[in-house]
Amino acid sequence: MRALIQRVKRASVSVDDEKIADIGAGLLILVCAMQGDTRDRAEQLARKIAKLRIFKDDEGRMNRSLLDVGGAALVVSQFTLAADTSRGNRPGFSQAASPEDGDALYQHFAACLKADGLAVQTGQFGADMAVELINDGPVTIWMDQ
Template sequence: MRAVVQRVKQGSVTIDGAVRASIGQGLVILLGVGPEDGPENASALARKIAMMRIFSDEQGKMNLSVLDVQGEVIVVSQFTLYADTRKGHRPSFVKAAPPDLASPLVDQFAALLREQGVPTQTGEFGADMLVKIENDGPVTIWLEM
């Protein structure tokens, strides 16, 4: 499981002209699922991100988690995180999990964040989404579990 975590001042997901998710301060997480991933990957990644100290404290040091700042999260499924670009000019996505495996794991990941007390919204699996991100910092972190 791969995630690109972006600390944001605000973020949103629009599908077919309608806003599906919208947050203020928090995280926009682009989440990719590989064919070998399972519930244990989703659980470990959700714990890691919920507790990751990437928000600034009073001294300007990254010492606070999304929970500490009472931030929100948007999770966006992103199979393109598994792009293989080693050959040619067109990426291959054969290393991404098929939808029947990936979709439930994306949902489980979002549910696990909610269970930890992080208000979490999602995009729509497989949809053509317009993702707006006002990156704060900018802080962008890549994780793999």
């Protein structure tokens, strides 16, 4: 699985001009299931992100996790993270999981974060979404699992 994580002051997702999810301080997690990904990979990625120490401690160093700070997660499916730009000018997405597998793994990933005790909001799989955020730092991290 592949994820782009952004530490945010707040973030929201809208579909057809209707806000369907929003969080305060925490993480916006754009996630993509790749071909060959498994539930185990989704679980590993969720555990890693929940414990990733990218929030400031009392001394201003990135030393606290989302779990430590009690932050929320906004999880948004984004198959375009599978983009292959190695040939030509039009990206290819053949490495993304099928829509059925992608949705199942996306839902499982979000459920794993919830099981770790995090407040989790989600986007709508396959929808044309508008994502708004205030990046904090900015801190943006790319992860493959």
